[in-house]
Amino acid sequence: MTSDSTSMPPAPTTPATPAEDTPHDARSTPTQPLLMPRASDPTDIDIGGLSAARSVLIALDFDGVLAPLQDNPDTSQMLPGSTAAIAALSALPGTRVALVSGRDITTLRRLADPPPNAWLVGSHGAEVDLGSHADEASDAGPEGSSAAASAADSPTLTADERGMLSAIDSHIDSFEHTLPAGSGAEFRIEKKPFSRTVHTRGLDSVLADALHEHVIAAQDEHAGIRVIEGHDITELAVKKATKGDGLRELIAAGSPDAVLYLGDDVTDEDAFAELEAFSAQRTDAAASETGRPRNLSLRIKVGDAPTRATQRIADPEAVAELLGRIASDRAAQQSAN
Numbered sequence: 001m002t003s004d005s006t007s008m009p010p011a012p013t014t015p016a017t018p019a020e021d022t023p024h025d026a027r028s029t030p031t032q033p034l035l036m037p038r039a040s041d042p043t044d045i046d047i048g049g050l051s052a053a054r055s056v057l058i059a060l061d062f063d064g065v066l067a068p069l070q071d072n073p074d075t076s077q078m079l080p081g082s083t084a085a086i087a088a089l090s091a092l093p094g095t096r097v098a099l100v101s102g103r104d105i106t107t108l109r110r111l112a113d114p115p116p117n118a119w120l121v122g123s124h125g126a127e128v129d130l131g132s133h134a135d136e137a138s139d140a141g142p143e144g145s146s147a148a149a150s151a152a153d154s155p156t157l158t159a160d161e162r163g164m165l166s167a168i169d170s171h172i173d174s175f176e177h178t179l180p181a182g183s184g185a186e187f188r189i190e191k192k193p194f195s196r197t198v199h200t201r202g203l204d205s206v207l208a209d210a211l212h213e214h215v216i217a218a219q220d221e222h223a224g225i226r227v228i229e230g231h232d233i234t235e236l237a238v239k240k241a242t243k244g245d246g247l248r249e250l251i252a253a254g255s256p257d258a259v260l261y262l263g264d265d266v267t268d269e270d271a272f273a274e275l276e277a278f279s280a281q282r283t284d285a286a287a288s289e290t291g292r293p294r295n296l297s298l299r300i301k302v303g304d305a306p307t308r309a310t311q312r313i314a315d316p317e318a319v320a321e322l323l324g325r326i327a328s329d330r331a332a333q334q335s336a337n
């Protein structure tokens with residue numbers, strides 16, 4: 001067993017069945033059926049509304065979206081095209097870039113090296129960092145600054161949560177005692193501030209299944225433990241926040257007219273659901289009451305998994321191309337006005 005306290009990513013998570021069949025995590029389970037939107041070439045995505053909006057939030061998952069997935073996730077790096085596009089977007093007026101990840105914020109910042117004014121959501125929404133640029137949120141709109149008062153929101157563990165985390169560690173450790181002597185089996189544990197992620201990539205499938213079943217049984221001991229399942233990972237978390245919660249905080253802080261969210265994981269479905277609800281509530285109201293441009297959202301799945309997103313592109317290379325298009329098109333729109 002290898003304990004890795006530095007970083008491992010949330011592995012790419014693909015629901016083999018609709019998420020409502022996942023019993024362990026009610027807050028990560030969209031209640032509507034997941035869909036299979038047709039894959040688009042990044043040049044075919046309609047970005048006109050995003051380019052023209054007075055203020056936009058560009059919210060992006062990291063692993064599998066900006067950075068190709070790696071066998072050793074600690075080596076993940078953003079594609080150069082996405083790095084350049086994010087830098088360009090972050091320099092434009094009324095344009096906020098946010099990274100939304102299952103990684104803890106410290107690791108996310110180290111691996112992604114985002115622009116200083118980027119907002120970060122880590123640990124699947126449990127951590128939110130608006131940095132020292134929270135007071136610039138008003139550039140997104142006149143009503144945008146009030147909710148940005150708390151610049152950084154990295155919660156501490158309650159006594160109950162500390163107890164659960166300790167119980168999780170003991171529970172995972174106990175799996176070693178179930179292994180045949182001399183099996184030599186190794187698996188990696190990623191220790192995050194609010195969770196533990198067990199990685200089974202490369203393990204014998206029987207062993208991986210046994211380990212998975214053992215890990216999720218921790219919830220039988222503590223009902224407060226949240227189980228997050230994905231391809232080659234099982235994560236046990238003591239905070240209930242989701243990426244949807246994190247995205248809601250970002251929207252409240254920036255009050256953008258338009259929002260783009262790109263994600264590839266099951267956990268990104270919470271963000272897609274949040275953005276779907278946000279759009280339904282605000283689209284018509286914004287147009288009729290303020291005369292401002294219609295509130296727009298683009299929900300784009302990366303990869304081929306079922307999703308609540310309305311559009312789909314193939315991979316991180318397509319993401320880099322799409323972000324580059326948005327950056328140049330938005331810059332051109334702004335210079336023309």
Ligand SMILES: [Mg+2]
Pocket residue numbers: 012061062063064065263264265
């Ligand atoms: Mg991802």
